[in-house]
Amino acid sequence: MQFSMKGITLGVAATIALFGCGKKEEPQQAAPAPAPQTAAPAPAAKPEMVVRIGHVAPLTGPIAHLGKDNENGARLAIEDANAQKIEIDGKIIKFELMGEDDQADPKVGTVVAQKLVDAKVAGVVGHLNSGTTIPASKIYADAGIPQISPSATNPKYTQQGFKTAFRVMANDVQQGSVDGTFLVKELGAKKIAIIDDRTAYGQGLADEVEKAAKAAGAEIVAREFTNDKATDFKAILTKIKSKRPDAIFHGGMDATGGPMLKQMKELGIKAKFMTGDGGCTPEIVKLAGDASEGIYCTQAGLPVDKLPNGQKFVEDFTKKYGQIQIYAPYSYDAAMVLIDSMKRANSADPAKYLPEVGKTSYNGVTGKIEFDEKGDVKNGAITVFTIKGGKLETVAVHGGSAPVAAAAPAAEPQKEEAKK
Amino acid sequence: MDILLQQLINGVTLGAVYALVALGYTMVYGIIGLINFAHGEVVMIGAMVAFTVITSLAAHTQLPPLLILLIGLVVAAPTCMLLGYGLERLAYRPLRHAPRLTPLITAIGMSIVLQNVAMIIWGRNYINFPQMIDKTSYHIGNALITNVQVAILFLSALTMVGLMWLVYRTKLGTAMRATAQDQMVAGLMGVNINRVIAAAFVIGSALAALAGLMVGTYYEIAHYQMGFMLGLKAFTAAVLGGIGNLAGAMAGGLLLGIIEALGAGYIGDLTGGFLGSHYQDIFAFFVLITVLVFRPSGLLGERVGERA
Incomplete structure (x- = not known):
């Protein structure tokens, strides 16, 4: 009996989540006909197009602090991309983040995944937990929507043979x-x-x-x-x-x-x-x-202070959202990889830009991102930390992609003892 | 042997908290036959209010830690009592003559509302309960018991004795028992039913505040969802002991705590690794089912609640 009670709780919560977000306005095209100006006609404003990117992580429950961290990472990426006024297919793209809460619950995870598919998002960053990412990945795969998880590390996620499943973190x-x-x-x-x-x-x-x-x-x-x-x-x-x-x-x-x-x-x-x-x-x-x-x-992944392009990201992120918990840089990169693939394909249509995601070679905050044939990131790094004086301190780094440009040390799977 | 003793200490401490919360369920059920599923959330609110008071006092004053804890309780208890009264007055009293399912669903609804209100006020993150008492451990043989555990056991025992005295030796207690037997007749004898029922909610909520403070100090952690599982376990304890029976709630709470600890500690070895400690809840629910099969009214329950 008690379990069905929980079911009711979840059901109600899911209903609220479903209706709470309301409808977003449809892409606002720039004024249909440029209003005739009396003076010399300014170059006609480029039409705008709204592209939605979904993000899913637990925003309630015991690890909501990590979920919010992920969402903020993706949000920062979207804001940065909008600031660049990216042009795809002759239109200025305005990216929008659709943030959903899966409560770290596999059942809710598939519900919100379907919701994102129905809302026709162009791509998805998420989910946070392996337990929610794996069942949701089938829904995205069926809809042909590229999914990049910043933090699901269970190997099974990319072993299912879905062409849409990627991750930017070692498994x-x-x-x-x-x-x-x-x-x-x-x-x-x-x-x-x-x-x-x-x-x-x-x-x-x-x-x-x-x-x-x-x-x-x-x-x-x-x-x-x-x-x-x-x-x-x-x-x-x-x-x-x-x-x-x-x-x-x-x-x-x-x-x-x-x-x-x-x-x-x-x-x-x-x-x-x-x-x-x-x-x-x-x-x-x-x-x-x-x-x-x-x-x-x-x-x-690499420790934040060792991230190749980490400095600027850490500054921007901390200024806006406070301390980085853990995965925010990865969700930033995951969103950027999606946007980068759209740019290269010159289309925000999932069917058209999906092949480009697999060919990604992107210099992200967390290093160079390239995917293998399964969708796992190549050369994912693992860093060992210890806690000293209440702070995480690096003990050793295993593997890891060569940081951008010349800074790359020997190609051997390096293991530097960086004990300070 | 030391391990067994240590597991018993773990179990009894956990059980004492379950028992305190179970008393709140059982008192309300005994009188109006309602399972107040929002009771676990009252415990959570108690912990949260105590947390707020304790952290701000600890940061801004130089009062001794024990006094701060006491002030925390003195603020949390009336808050919870008010909350318990409000729940009864607003959510349950209008439904007193409705079919039984209606107030039950309302209780679940109130539980969700309280969780979300707490989430808005105190945030989604785990809250670190400030450590007010330096934990010292005492040895019993090779087993360890901390001063916080001793305090929890002592306070729970004291509270339960106090409650028994209230119910069996005071006028209010007599009125409560009379109302439990037959509301209408008690009313005809001049008992103010509404006041008695409200009193049951208020007293149960005060116990919940104490339990919340204890859980907070023991685990040093609080969270807006902490009441859900605790409430469920306490409800199980109340049913195990015989819902509606005060002594039963205490016995059920202690028993459940001990079963959980022993279950988690020995299930793996007993089944040769076939079942692991993730089946610890099976132990508790298995015992519950067995008891209900042979004694449908619970261990100490005498009468089956058959009121509308």
Whole structure:
């Protein structure tokens, strides 16, 4: 019974979301006939065309702060593109962002995806979570609308054979193997406990970490589970404590990682702690306080201060929206890649510019973006961080696209020890 | 053995909070037969109001931390009581003679409204509850118990004793029990039904405020959706103990907390890894179903609520 209650809640919420946004005006063509001017006729104003780009992320619920971050990244891209007065097919394009909320819920994710398709968006940036991105990708694929996720890292997303699915971030196979190897080789962990939140992201990442850690010779002493809305982890942590692991890996977001770290401290667990990109945010420091000191985490992608064109982006973004949580640079690039492909195809028609997305070679904020045949970004970087004095500090960078122009170091998969 | 003890400590603390919230469900159900699904949200509002008071006092004054917590409670409790009264007066009283489903749906609606109001006021992000008490851990054998856990257990026990005294030893309590037995006859005997029902909501909301403050201090985190799951679990606890029965709500809460902790801790080992800790809720609901099959009115429930 209780579950159907939740269904009702969601249903109502979805209805509100559906109607809340209202209708956008149809593209305003410039005044039909240029009003006859008495003086010398000025060059006729170019007609304007509105192109809508969809963006989907959870804007409510436990990770709404990350969702808003993504949306702001895409919004900044749209504003920058509008400022350039991009011309496609003889018309000045005015881009509009249609931001939708999927509540990090796969069911809602497909509903809003269909909504965007019905609204005839030209392309979609999103979704944030793997769990929502994968089911929604089928809807976009059927409609032939290009979709670029800035943050869905589950490998399955691009393995379904959809021509419309792309991502601008390294996937969990890459991240998980870096994490698993790092735990064993760099932190010297022989016994590892793994917790995941049973979402497509958390579970997928934790599975890859388990594989990599085993391959590196460690023993997995406990594999425990929670959910993405839980706040009490004492029962599973107590069990883990009894297995005396050297390190604990958490496949989940910062919203669960924060309280988990505090409860580890209360239970006197001294094992090292590592988590993936979902927990690699300034927010986890806020939520865990002192308990976050000395933990390790990875982000798919380069650290913001190492982003090739990061400086200007960070300044612009912080000025408008405040601190970057994590994925905003990627959602900025995802939107820019869509716009860039439209420019090259000289059309905002999904059917016409879709082939161009695959051929992208774009110098973005996060590096050079090129896609492989599946739609995964080539040479996605993985960065390992530790938290020191409440700040994320880079420990090592694995892989990564060669930054623009000459700054590229040796082509070897470099691994620089940048410990400051 | 130490692990078992630690799991019991984890479970009892969690259970004490469930029990406090379950009392609010069970009191209202016992009197008017309504499952007040907005009760979890009252807990959330209690936590949020306490959070606002505590953070601003901690930032601007030099008062001792315990006093700040107390002021937080003193502000949060009346706010929640007012909210509980308002819910009853505006949302439920006009529907008192409507079919049972109507107030139930209204309760779910109020729950959504309160969540969204809280989201507008306090934002979507997790709120970091300021740490007012330095957590110290005491050893019992090799198990650890923090001073916050001790405080939660002590305060819950005290509150429950107080509530029992109120219901069984005061005039208001007698009136409440009379109203629960038969509203019309109680009314004919000179009991002001409306006031008694409102009192049940107000008292339940005060307990909810206390529970909200406890959850906030214990997990040091608050969120506008924190009441939903907590309310659901507390409702389960109330049904487990026998809804409408005060002692049952307490027993059900403690039992549920312990079952969850032990379930999460041992289910993997017991089934040889076949079921993992993600099935911890199965334990709780399995026990619930078993109890309901053999004792449909719950563990301590005597009469089945068959009022319209």
